[in-house]
Amino acid sequence: xxxxxxxxxYRKERGSTGFWLVVIGAALWGVDPxxxxxxxxxxxxxxxxxxxxxxxxxxxxxxxxKFRDDLKQLRLRHWIAVIFISWGxxxxxxxxxxxxxxxxxxxxxxLLQKMQPLFAIVLAKFLLKETLPRHFGGLFIIALVGxxxxxxxxxxxxxxxxxxxxxxxxxxxxxxxxxxxxTVMGRLMxxxxxxxxVTSLRFVVALPLLFFMTWNEGAPWTLPAGxxxxxxxxxNILGQALLPGLLSLLLYYKGxxxxxxxxxxxxxxxFPMAGVLVNWIxxxxxxxxxxxxxxxxxxxxxxxxxxxxxxxxxxxxxxxxLRTE
Numbered sequence: 001x002x003x004x005x006x007x008x009x010y011r012k013e014r015g016s017t018g019f020w021l022v023v024i025g026a027a028l029w030g031v032d033p034x035x036x037x038x039x040x041x042x043x044x045x046x047x048x049x050x051x052x053x054x055x056x057x058x059x060x061x062x063x064x065x066k067f068r069d070d071l072k073q074l075r076l077r078h079w080i081a082v083i084f085i086s087w088g089x090x091x092x093x094x095x096x097x098x099x100x101x102x103x104x105x106x107x108x109x110x111l112l113q114k115m116q117p118l119f120a121i122v123l124a125k126f127l128l129k130e131t132l133p134r135h136f137g138g139l140f141i142i143a144l145v146g147x148x149x150x151x152x153x154x155x156x157x158x159x160x161x162x163x164x165x166x167x168x169x170x171x172x173x174x175x176x177x178x179x180x181x182x183t184v185m186g187r188l189m190x191x192x193x194x195x196x197x198v199t200s201l202r203f204v205v206a207l208p209l210l211f212f213m214t215w216n217e218g219a220p221w222t223l224p225a226g227x228x229x230x231x232x233x234x235x236n237i238l239g240q241a242l243l244p245g246l247l248s249l250l251l252y253y254k255g256x257x258x259x260x261x262x263x264x265x266x267x268x269x270x271f272p273m274a275g276v277l278v279n280w281i282x283x284x285x286x287x288x289x290x291x292x293x294x295x296x297x298x299x300x301x302x303x304x305x306x307x308x309x310x311x312x313x314x315x316x317x318x319x320x321x322l323r324t325e
């Protein structure tokens with residue numbers, strides 16, 4: 001009886017911790033535009049993503065060697081998931097999102113990214129046979145309303161519907177679909193390999209595609225004049241690669257290993273909240289009452305989902321099945 005009780009407590013802590021690791025990992029994505037927009041002044045979107053992946057791969061390749069036994073356990077469906085995550089979620093989606101920032105109003109790009117949960121929930125239900133938490137639909141609507149308030153406040157963007165249908169919006173929707181699908185594929189992979197292995201594969205396997213895309217683009221490689229400007233570019237690249245790149249995904253996949261994909265995709269709504277804070281700190285953009293209300297609504301949804309995770313997340317169903325050494 002005592003062992004059963006201890007196991008139950010462990011499952012509760014594991015489920016809740018995993019959920020909040022996804023929240024923190026996704027929140028780190030909120031600082032991504034801060035680096036990326038500055039880098040777009042001197043580099044193309046494809047060049048930025050390629051360099052980011054090269055930097056992270058220097059760390060990821062030794063990790064893959066250390067956990068090479070994980071690779072031996074992967075089957076065809078897992079390698080298909082790896083290709084989708086790395087080529088789709090890591091390479092193409094990041095390039096599409098970066099391009100969208102150059103073609104569209106950032107607010108529209110941000111709001112369209114909230115379509116990710118819709119793509120992920122549908123795929124998780126069909127591919128992973130996941131059951132949704134109680135009242136998930138209502139909580140999801142609350143979170144989306146909060147996200148809308150963070151982006152537009154109480155106004156309606158009726159006067160700029162053309163912003164929703166031109167190239168920037170299509171690029172943003174494409175990124176949302178690929179990232180939503182990557183959440184599901186990542187959850188599938190984490191039933192077979194460590195989160196460090198999945199994170200490393202995401203960056204390393206994307207390199208051939210990114211090299212081809214950059215070569216095909218044919219854009220010249222340039223750096224701004226002046227030592228100070230060049231140092232700033234290098235620091236931005238390193239910050240982009242290591243913070244919203246490597247660190248965020250390590251936390252994200254660690255949390256995803258004990259969190260349902262359909263639940264994790266709602267936790268990812270912490271991204272717009274972090275974006276608001278970055279705008280406030282970096283650009284002195286004050287938080288409005290509408291944005292504060294949006295924060296509150298999203299956190300209500302996140303807290304409710306987290307409590308359900310504590311009660312219902314079984315370790316046997318969610319933890320990665322790894323070979324012990």
